[in-house]
Amino acid sequence: MTAPRTADAPVTIFGPDFPFAFDDWITHPQGLGELPPERLGSEVAIVGAGMAGMVAAYELMKLGLKPVVYEASRMGGRLRSQPFEGGQGVVAELGGMRFPASSTAFFHYVNRLDLQTRPFPNPLTPAAGCTVIDLEGQTHWARGLSDLPPLFAEVAEAWARALEDGAGFSGLQQALRERDVPRLKALWDRLVPLWDDRTFYDFVAQSPAFAALSFRHREVFGQVGFGTGGWDSDFPNSMLEILRVVLTGCDENQHLIVGGAQQVPVGLWHHAPAAHELRHWPAGTTLASLHQGAPRHGVTAIARAADGQLALTDTWSNTRHYPAALTTCQSWLLTTQIAVEETLFSQKHWMALDRTRYMQSSKTFVMVDRPFWNDLKANGWPTLGMTLTDRLTRGTYLFDNGPDKPGVICLSYAWMGDALKMLPHDTHKRVQLALSALQKIYPDVDIASHIVGDPISVSWEADPHFLGAFKGALPGHYRYNHRMYSHFMQDAFPAAERGIFIAGDDVSWTPAWVEGAVQTSLNAVWGIVRHLGGRCHAANPGPGDVFAQIGPMALPD
Structure with missing residues (x-):
């Protein structure tokens, strides 16, 4: 099936429901099989x-x-890279735009095509430069978690403890790192019947780690989260789905594809x-x-x-x-x-x-004349930062394509109810709404003066070929x-x-x-x-060859 790995091996999307080494299967010299x-x-x-x-x-x-x-x-x-007219190859990533390093089968094809990648500017990462968190009218500038008020560190610690207490997270992830299939299956299959019927919010609210804190802590977690940003749009989802995301490193160490996914x-x-x-x-x-x-x-x-x-x-x-x-x-x-x-x-x-x-999702992008957010203010901070807020924009991302190319701002990246608020509006109205919200966070910055070309937006639920x-x-x-x-x-x-x-x-x-x-x-x-x-080579069995042994557990109907 798969060779075990060392204890310090990187996290990959190896299961946990079906711990089959797809990355090994597609790179095996015998190939994927043969046909009559x-x-x-x-x-x-x-x-x-x-x-x-x-x-x-x-x-x-x-x-x-x-x-x-x-x-x-x-x-x-949904890997849709929309070029800006006259933008020297600059694109708006309307669909998938950030890809965790744990996606090893996907990156097999990225590498085969010799495409370049670079770290995605997620909140509180070096690639973001700085992160601005604006909640309930209070704005905080940070390059790391230590720059934020203690409340944010308390939320991050509570989330880590909730995962450990409720799911035995570290042991589960270690088994995944080592590709210890029997252990991973035993640990995960125990959780499936316990967590399938419970929401993500229930997991958070009922965990001793968060129960000992205030509602405000849960609210901040929903608005800001950690890794890729806010989590509250996922609160109604099954906890099993969220656990898979954090277990397999999907919400960390993410990269973008230079030139578009x-x-x-x-x-x-x-x-x-x-x-x-x-x-x-x-x-x-x-x-x-x-x-x-x-x-x-x-x-x-x-x-x-x-x-x-x-x-x-x-x-x-x-x-x-x-x-x-x-x-x-x-x-x-x-x-x-x-x-x-x-x-x-x-x-x-x-x-x-x-x-x-x-799930619904909305994005609104503009191209700007240059990455002006890199201009430093008198206090040493950049003009703008990657922004998380409870305002209409929710998430704002900055993409620096180099000093010789226009920059791109994802003015608003919103989910579910926040995405539906944008649905009736055309692209220019969405830009106006986003700029109005960001003006309250950055009162001294004239973002509009830097916009060039036509903005681009998407609402995936309005596309008849996707419906979400x-x-x-x-x-x-x-x-x-x-x-x-x-x-x-x-x-x-x-x-x-x-x-x-x-x-x-x-x-x-x-x-x-x-x-x-x-x-x-x-x-x-x-x-x-x-x-x-056809069939697979005996030295390189495929997913169906081992499905009976390591396939996902079945819950009774």
Whole structure:
């Protein structure tokens, strides 16, 4: 399965529900598997050209299949890097923009494409320069936690103690670091039935560490949090989901992709694997070359054809048959945008797909003439800092692209109710609202005078191809997540339900993090290879080969 690691190994997204070493599997010299000779060159359908779709298509191409990619909107999915007009390549990251170093399978592809990364300017990190926290009209400037009033350190300490007392956090994370599968499974599986039915807020409020403090401490934790910022938009979510995030290091040591995250899925579209990695196809083959340059149009219907194959119909009413298909779109689209024949999924799976709950998210960006926030004031502090506030903007991030390029400000990054406040407004109104809020924090700074070009904004819940930013599992959703995640294991399915697969971060145990999209797409690769009569090399077993031994625990229905 996987070789244990040392006690000081870095934290990675290794489980905890399914502790399979995806990073080792995709780098093994034996490759991901092999197909029967008669299957080489066969077409398989990939619905969606986001990260999950492109990883699956890229790996299936290497194995000798011909992925046929369908995309209804634009390549990249929620890795959407929108260029500013005339901005010398400067982009607004409308979707995923910060990627934890623990995302080792994702960074395998980043490194393969030779893309540059740098630390993301999260609050209280060196990359941010300084952080400004504005709550209830009081503003604090800080370069580290020690610069803030004692209340903030008390909140941080209470959160650490709550994790230790309620989940045995340090022992759990150590088992994850060492990739000690039996120990990790034993510790995690004990927590699943205890925490699935409880909210994140309940965990915080009922912990002895926070119970000994004031409501104000919980309020500050919700508004500011630590690592990536405020947590209160996640308070209704299952505690299991939050525990996975902090356990696997998703909220720390994050990086951005220089030039934009969309380069990763688009880069896989154009990347030619080494000749020794390709089976069946000639050296130099790329996904783009197999498609004559562009993916097919969006899918409008999926059904079981008379020949037993899957029939996919696109926007222009073209229908093609495939022995296997992978859908990587958000699960709600399988009932709202695509007419999927009901018998392709069991009713249990339909329940899980339909009960997925998506979180709202809004971002508003402006390009500025230069990174003027680096100008020092008389007191030695920068003009602006990364800003966390209880005002309408919630989170404001500053992106310095160098002295020879314009800077970018994410004026507002908001979630759930705060994102819905922006939904009715056009981009210019959103900028005005954000500038008005920031003027109260920085009364002597004229941000508007530095804005150049047109601003850019997004509300993911308003996009018919997404209907939300990402999944946020509620208490009691573990069973639904289990059904979706394990769907690639199809040996026990009736014939009518085989051959169609699902992947994406909403199928994963770590929604909102691109590593979940990558890992579930690799699960689907294994499933498709098996469905077509292929197998993994004995020296490099795949996720399905070990699923019975280390797969996620199942709660009774």
